[in-house]
Amino acid sequence: MSSLRAYFSLMSASLRSQMEYRRAFLLEFTGRFIITGLELAALFIIFENVGNVLDWTRWEVVYLYGIVNVTFGCAEIIGYGLEATVPTLIRTGDFDRVMLQPISPWLFSCGRQFRLLDLGRIAQGLLALGLAFAHLPIQWTLAAVAMFVLTLICNVAVYTGLFTCAAASCFWTTESTEVFNAFTYGGTQMAQFPVHVYRPWLRAIFLWIVPVGFVTYFPALVVLSKPDALGLPPFMPWLSPFIAAVFCGLCALFWRAGLNHYQSTGS
Amino acid sequence: MPLISVKDLRKDFKVLAHKSGLIGAMRNLFSAAGRIVNAVDGVSFSVEAGEFVGYVGPNGAGKSTTLKMLTGILVPSSGVIDVCGFSPPHKARTKLARRIGVVFGQRTQLWWDLPPRESYDLLMRLFGVPRGVFELRLARLSGLLELEGLLDTPVRKLSLGQKMRCELAAALLHEPALLLLDEPTIGMDVVVKEQVRKLLRRINEAGTTILLTSHDLDDIEQLCRRVMVIDKGRIIHDGGVDALKRRYGNRRRLVADFLDQPKLVLPQGAEVASIEGLRATIDFDADKLRAPEVIAAVVAGNRIHDIAIQECDIAEVVKRIYGEGK
Numbered sequence: 245m246s247s248l249r250a251y252f253s254l255m256s257a258s259l260r261s262q263m264e265y266r267r268a269f270l271l272e273f274t275g276r277f278i279i280t281g282l283e284l285a286a287l288f289i290i291f292e293n294v295g296n297v298l299d300w301t302r303w304e305v306v307y308l309y310g311i312v313n314v315t316f317g318c319a320e321i322i323g324y325g326l327e328a329t330v331p332t333l334i335r336t337g338d339f340d341r342v343m344l345q346p347i348s349p350w351l352f353s354c355g356r357q358f359r360l361l362d363l364g365r366i367a368q369g370l371l372a373l374g375l376a377f378a379h380l381p382i383q384w385t386l387a388a389v390a391m392f393v394l395t396l397i398c399n400v401a402v403y404t405g406l407f408t409c410a411a412a413s414c415f416w417t418t419e420s421t422e423v424f425n426a427f428t429y430g431g432t433q434m435a436q437f438p439v440h441v442y443r444p445w446l447r448a449i450f451l452w453i454v455p456v457g458f459v460t461y462f463p464a465l466v467v468l469s470k471p472d473a474l475g476l477p478p479f480m481p482w483l484s485p486f487i488a489a490v491f492c493g494l495c496a497l498f499w500r501a502g503l504n505h506y507q508s509t510g511s
Numbered sequence: 512m513p514l515i516s517v518k519d520l521r522k523d524f525k526v527l528a529h530k531s532g533l534i535g536a537m538r539n540l541f542s543a544a545g546r547i548v549n550a551v552d553g554v555s556f557s558v559e560a561g562e563f564v565g566y567v568g569p570n571g572a573g574k575s576t577t578l579k580m581l582t583g584i585l586v587p588s589s590g591v592i593d594v595c596g597f598s599p600p601h602k603a604r605t606k607l608a609r610r611i612g613v614v615f616g617q618r619t620q621l622w623w624d625l626p627p628r629e630s631y632d633l634l635m636r637l638f639g640v641p642r643g644v645f646e647l648r649l650a651r652l653s654g655l656l657e658l659e660g661l662l663d664t665p666v667r668k669l670s671l672g673q674k675m676r677c678e679l680a681a682a683l684l685h686e687p688a689l690l691l692l693d694e695p696t697i698g699m700d701v702v703v704k705e706q707v708r709k710l711l712r713r714i715n716e717a718g719t720t721i722l723l724t725s726h727d728l729d730d731i732e733q734l735c736r737r738v739m740v741i742d743k744g745r746i747i748h749d750g751g752v753d754a755l756k757r758r759y760g761n762r763r764r765l766v767a768d769f770l771d772q773p774k775l776v777l778p779q780g781a782e783v784a785s786i787e788g789l790r791a792t793i794d795f796d797a798d799k800l801r802a803p804e805v806i807a808a809v810v811a812g813n814r815i816h817d818i819a820i821q822e823c824d825i826a827e828v829v830k831r832i833y834g835e836g837k
Binding site: 246249250253254257260261264265337338340341343344346347348349472504506507508 | 575579582583584585586604605606608609611613615618619620622623624625629630632633636637638640663685762799
């Protein structure tokens with residue numbers, strides 16, 4: 245609990261130091277809002293031309309878009325510090341300081357950088373979800389509600405795990421983040437469409453290795469009452485929390501191994 | 512029960528052989544060829560509560576690596592470390608962090624864009640120090656370290672000496688039993704160095720155990736009763752500062768720039784270390800010779816442009832001790 249309090253204090257400090265450069269902050273916020281807005285607009289343009297994506301309607305895909313952006317936005321707020329500070333701190337050796345904190349280096353790194361502008365992405369996501377709900381005849385059964393909540397939690401967990409892995413890989417080589425970005429940002433692009441539109445090998449990666457597809461696609465089947473085009477057993481959606489937990493567990497182990505491998509630099 | 516006890520501590524680094532050029536860079540991606548460097552090669556010592564210990568050695572001797580293993584930043588390759596009852600430190604980093612304060616001369620723990628007061632406020636929350644206790648401690652430290660007027664200026668606008676004072680306060684806010692300092696006076700001018708030393712002395716007198724690394728021998732001479740010298744990963748001297756001096760002799764160095772080629776006739780105990788163009792470097796034994804005598808000998812019959820006297824730096828000292836050891 246005290247760690248959590250410390251984390252929020254860190255976030256607020258980061259916010260205050262951003263406010264030292266107010267104009268840059270406003271510019272970035274506006275930029276971020278426009279970029280995510282354009283993504284949503286692009287989605288509508290696609291559907292103006294193609295109608296449906298393999299029997300998923302426009303609003304069903306907008307629902308996926310909403311889930312991905314709300315959860316990715318949340319994960320960015322939680323884990324952006326990992327992405328933004330850890331690679332540089334490791335390269336310069338300033339990660340030493342992080343190791344000397346009375347709270348875990350992970351939590352400390354997460355709290356170290358906080359971007360208010362990620363709220364822009366969450367806002368776009370919420371807008372998309374609102375639109376989707378307004379246009380889709382969703383039956384809010386208990387299962388649908390549970391799945392909706394689970395998909396949010398699992399997605400945030402998986403994306404945060406990805407940020408953690410990307411940061412942890414920097415303990416070995418600081419140039420490695422791009423590889424993980426392919427999965428993180430690639431994953432957000434992937435998961436905006438139902439996974440069965442992708443080739444099997446690509447689908448397998450995002451279902452089983454980096455399970456961003458898994459925790460978006462299967463729960464969506466329950467919420468939107470759609471048949472599984474992959475023909476997998478009906479309990480698949482309920483596996484989401486386990487898949488997410490295993491993935492996060494592996495990410496945590498990787499992070500810990502990274503900490504113990506940390507070499508610092510000469511002073 | 513010593514505060515620090517270290518036995519046969521080792522740290523090996525694998526240094527990758529980086530090939531140059533584009534093709535070399537590609538090969539670096541896949542080859543893990545490298546050589547092992549023993550940064551710390553079997554070090555043993557212990558430090559009792561209340562001590563003020565200097566840990567010196569030339570660059571790359573293993574000082575910082577030892578310090579980083581003591582704090583849990585680095586995982587040792589082998590050996591036993593116990594710091595404040597935590598053994599090994601890297602398995603209890605967050606707990607150990609509550610018992611030690613660490614200052615790296617070149618790395619700040621203050622938030623660069625915020626005034627120190629805000630960083631302290633944050634540290635208070637990180638360490639879970641209650642507000643009332645915190646205010647009292649800050650008031651005391653602010654008196655001790657003369658922080659008035661600095662607390663509300665963003666850190667990036669503070670001078671080196673001011674920053675170090677704020678840094679020390681940050682390391683002491685949670686009242687650690689042990690303070691580890693890595694090159695606290697690096698880059699400072701003489702006046703500021705003197706001021707920082709005075710503060711360190713006060714901190715130690717107030718009951719905090721201090722282990723300090725430096726390659727400024729003056730730091731050690733003025734502050735520490737005990738000094739450990741490390742070279743090539745091994746401790747080659749552990750004892751009083753006086754004993755160290757007796758071992759290598761009290762050397763001074765005189766550097767003189769001449770207007771034309773000098774003719775040097777030096778007294779016993781002084782020798783020319785090098786002559787480069789019109790600059791001569793002369794080493795002498797300060798126990799046998801006084802500086803004015805050497806200056807007089809150098810000036811006699813020569814046209815002098817500039818003259819300066821320096822302490823022998825620690826790298827020289829260590830080289831001498833190491834030479835003796837062989």
